[in-house]
Amino acid sequence: MTTIVKAADAAHFLSLLPAMLGFTPVRSLVLVPFRGSRSIGALRLDLPRDGTDLDAFAATCLGMVCRVPHADALAAAVFSDGSCATGLPGSALLAGIRRAADACGLRVTDALSVGSDGWGSALDPDCPRGGRPLAALALPAPVATATGDQTTGAELPSVHPRQAEAVAAALRAVRAALRDLGEDEAEGPPRRGRRRIHPEALAVIERLDDVVACFEQCLDAAPEALAPFDAALLLWCLSRPALRDVAIVQWAADAPRGIRALEAQRRWEEGAEYPADLAMTMWGDGPRPDPVRLTRALDLTRRLAALAPRAARPGALATCAWLSWALGRSTHADRYARMAADLDPGHGLTQIVRAFVAAGHLPDWAFRAG
Template identity: 55%
Template sequence: MSTIVTASGPAQFLSLVPSLLGFTPTRSVVLVPLARGRSLGAMRLDLPPDDLSDSVASSAVGMLCRIPTADAAMVVIYTDAAITGALPHRDLAEAIGRSADACGLKLVDAFTIAADGWGSHLDRRLPPQGRPLDELIPHAPGPGPVPEGDQSSGATLPRRSAGERRAVGGALRSLETALEVICGIPARAERVDRVDPAALESACQLDDLPTLFEDALRGDAGALTPMRAAALAWCFARPALRDVALVQWASDLSGGDRALDAQQKWEDGAPYPADLAERMWGEGPRPDTDRLQAALDLTRQVAALAPRPLRPGPLALCAWLSWALGRSTHADHYTREALKIEPTHGLSEIVQSFVQAGHIPDWAFRPAT
């Protein structure tokens, strides 16, 4: 059920913006689309240099216009600059206003929150020093705490001990030995002397990947056994298996079955189904947000536990899931970490290109149902 909060004035509206985003932005442009006076959420862009104001304004308003029910918008600019007789970034605010007017979108107001004050670019009565920042009291519209941190907060992988990582490395060697004995799949590392029964069981679970991925999603991500973490890291290091997980987590168990079948047929020369491929590009039905978040929690733990050579796979999944959830700043962080290890890692390069081009999933512009 939606929580409706009525802002009594500009100061209270601005105090609600962090709750709309889930963090307190810094050096950002925040767009709040409106439909009949009600907020439809919020979108954040990096604050551009002055010479890119016009192009960024055009792109920003273009994103607003992709929201079918939006008829107006409000803009909030966050900057480290101080107010020196006038609000910073007036050129950007005016450029957004011109673009919105050209698209038939009403710009209700445009604010700047500076280092030493705040104000509206449309309020000609604003004092030269702006209004005091202490008027902007953080406010949470629903149950739960006021968001802490900025757009970069929360992207660091969970802390796992060296002992936990060694246990996963040992489990991975046992799993690869079992797979070499059972299936003839060459191990990356030296074989262990004895095949662990748990490794044999885990190897057999790879016969039903969708069930493996679904069970992992339902469990406690922070309580992965070394063997389960090793099995997932082994899968995520293989693009064909990793993509099955991606499609499944963005749809459901039957979607994973279809993705696995499609992958096997594609390897035999059949075309890959378009409705499955479009998920990668952010098109098609909107995924369940809770499901994507559970998958992100899981892949973050796997990335934190996986041996360094296998880490790009789960990091790339972290990046895609973050991007699908509207957290492009986090997605960029994960792709950079993956590409430090493997400079030509395919999925990481794809997601990074999405972020750099400002490409947002199509479902972000459609209301949740």
């Protein structure tokens, strides 16, 4: 069940993929589902490692495409560092994709390969053995241009050492204040002969009385404008799973949902059942989160991770990983999760996100129109 696309059309299609994805894919398999003649999204995966069962890999890929509502066809493109001198790179993988698509009843509109020195279509009987010249892909750029590859943008923002030092000092003051007030069991019992509590630490701790409002106000502010004590309080919250999960559920929707999540957490700690509709968000099910809020939350937590002292960084990095995964950026999610695991291999949310990425699990809303 294949439809041959002429070379000029295929070249134009390849030239548009970076704009569709938002980056230029490297060492990747890109699948573009279609409904009739209209594309309905794009999915990028790392190329399988040597020794991988390509038919099993292809079946997994097609399982993802089949989750896209109304998809009745797909185009596949392999982007490889390999040479076309002895044939199109990834031709065996593309053959597996075609077999899996046929088993699923999906048309394959094209099966393309871009190598280091040429490109071509596995469905084009006239494609030269060494591929067509890469110059044929140098077409006028589409309106929405893309720079970098799938890893671009995953770096933490640059912060001045003095900013990081100020946040570290604020975090120490916040922890000491919570300890002396008996609010932070993880930091040990209150000291004998209570010290003078830092006034800014005391003021910022009062924001915990309405932590949902605190999360919302920090989301609304520019990350670069975040005061050291506000950053310290957020880092403290993100290092505690209960508060971190409240923040995630809230940032994915709105403040009222954050209030529900906070109350649900309190009731769960008393033995009540956690509401299924709130738990579903963490696992990638249920209503699609607001991508604008998720992106703002990711910008915020990336800066927090950059500012955080080493010991306080895993919670912020794991939150970055989940937010990236929720936005469909599994490559970025994997990078943040690995950074967190290097600091704390047993970190719970880090392990969950790494398992999602390793299994190729995407949130359900990634397969639904907004």
